[in-house]
Amino acid sequence: MSAAVRLIALALCSACTTGVDADLPSGVRIEPVVEGLDEPWGIGVLPNGALLVTERAGRLRLFRDGALSDVAGLPEVAVAGQGGLLDITPARDFATSRTLFLTYATPQSGGSGTALASARLSADATRLEALRVLFEMAPGSSGGRHFGSRVVEAPDGTLFVTIGDRGDRPSSQDLDRHNGSVIRVTRDGSVPPDNPFAGSAGARPEIWSYGHRNPQGAGLDANGTLWISEHGARGGDEVNRIEKGANYGWPVISYGVHYSGARIGEGTAKEGMEQPALYWDPSIAPSGLLVYQGEMFPDWQGDIFVGSLKFDYISRIEVDGDTAREAEQIEAAETGRVRDIVKAPDGSILFLSVTDGTLYRLTRD
Template sequence: MKSFAIALSLLGACALPAYAEVHQVQDYKLQVETLADGLDAPWSLAFLPDGRMLIGERPGRLSIVPAGGGKPTVVNGLEGVSAGGQGGLHGIALAPDFASSGTLFYCHAASYDGGRGTVVSRAQLDLTANQLDNVTRIFQQSPAGSTGRHFGCRLVFDRDGMLFVTTGDRGNASDSAQDPSTGIGKVVRIDTDGKPAPGNPQPEGWDKRIWSIGHRNIQGAALHPATGELWTAEHGARGGDEVNNPQAGKNYGWPVITYGIDYSGAKIGEGTHKDGMEQPVHYWDPSIAPSGLMIYSGEAFPKWKGNYFVGALAGGAVSRLVFADGKPVSEERILQDLGERIRDVVQGPDGLIYLLTDSGNGKVLRLKMSE
């Protein structure tokens, strides 16, 4: 009987958040629960069909956190990740048919052609064995770069089952992001084998996998729950972080136009406007260093329906953007008093909001209304 009581208490400890605190924000009093810690620079979170959380950690580790919180379990068999600088394991996305196929995709830095670049790999996840099998590379950024910066690397499935991939400019403000024949500074749209997706723009000279050009470093991406359109959050330089709604065949300006300046204080490009180049839907100056992006559609926070949530690495916050008629009309920065860099923001199947904090002791946090 005593051993049963001990087992029951351990089960309860695994199912409950390890720590919770209350934070007042504009619309709600939030309870912020710590579901897991000890993660190493967690970058991306995806919910498994049974409610557990799959976490990608930048140094090259894939972990599973129990639905109610608890100690992460490592998934074996991850291949191809080149960790170093800003690069490593980044975006993860479950295939739309994951429940039956077990297929997932992960975006990561990899070494090839004498350099490093953004790569997407496909694999089968065996949840019984906690094992990845049949790892296959389906996309690699071309050309490979020589720096350890700006890999982009968010993954989003659209409603047709095609995969959006964001890439960075690799920390090189050359015109490569303007060259539609390269994979530098682009949004890419491919099928699950890595081939060009049907419906992609095909202007002369464009790689047929490319959706839009002129991006610097997109680290946030989400599909709008009502319209099905892609929305992104993109790092500027010193100032000029952007929210964009990338459209097929459009040019988003980097590094020709930007609202930021170089870290040295020097001007970048030609200014803030140019014919044939798109304006951001929203920009930040000074920078917040935006990361994960989520557009809220749940019932747990009814006042926040349709709001955009962007993780901020600089200043440690979540930016809540209120939209009207497709344009942001106000912003609230929440949870700054946590003192954490927020790397990913995800709406859970329960309508609650989940965050990843970016540190060597990274955490999974859950936001709910405080009673």
């Protein structure tokens, strides 16, 4: 696709986001699963049906057999601004290893930064054991904004972590800093030798892609390709298909403007910088992202679901190659400030509402 045609397609795609019907699809219902959560951030689904939920203030909750309890043994968490305990992802081999991956804001010299840790959930599920810090962004950053952060285990067992620019816009273009990047490490925290900047002078070897603002959603499609959702400024929220070593442009290019109304960077396109698969204007404040692969909703196979923190709905996005369009807005009283969204083993969709501190299930009537 030529650059001109691609930009036209993107413009049409963005226009589609402003006139989509917002309602609950026919034959679908929403039911509460876990109530009484305090600013929930991430969901982890365990093989036995139990659920783990992170609360940003630094508490990990376990829901099983109808009861909610705390899990002890967390790392030290810096709770300030948007920082705190963030995402949680059970390892693919959790049934045998009981390994969990956590992202969080950790105290650092001069401030705090996004970190990744692994731990084992104890046999009685009351505490974390063998906690190990796998990665900390460098250098440290002051301020309380734009930590990211999701952790996704790739099919080859490596880990992707999304990191925001920490409010320092130019740092997203600086390969010697982790700000505004997607990083990739192994399960022991080492750098995979096929990372795009491994061995490159003046570049952090963990970086997989860069030029991001604040990516708060991430998920894999059926081919193992990583997709992320990220906050723009005023307008310009994006969904991006992540490619190895690619530059996604922030803050040089954007479809939004600064909150002051001033222009961002050099416009909407530049040679060597990727275009988003989809962008929103006005901004929806996108958070958790799910690429649906389940049996309960066969018509949604391969569709992307993104929660909106601003407009209180779940966006259903249809993908066509490396572009996408918002096809539907799933909106109900329960979809207030949707923070995370994952698939349950039965194919239903679980999502967190920050508004009422509830984990809900989207299921068939």
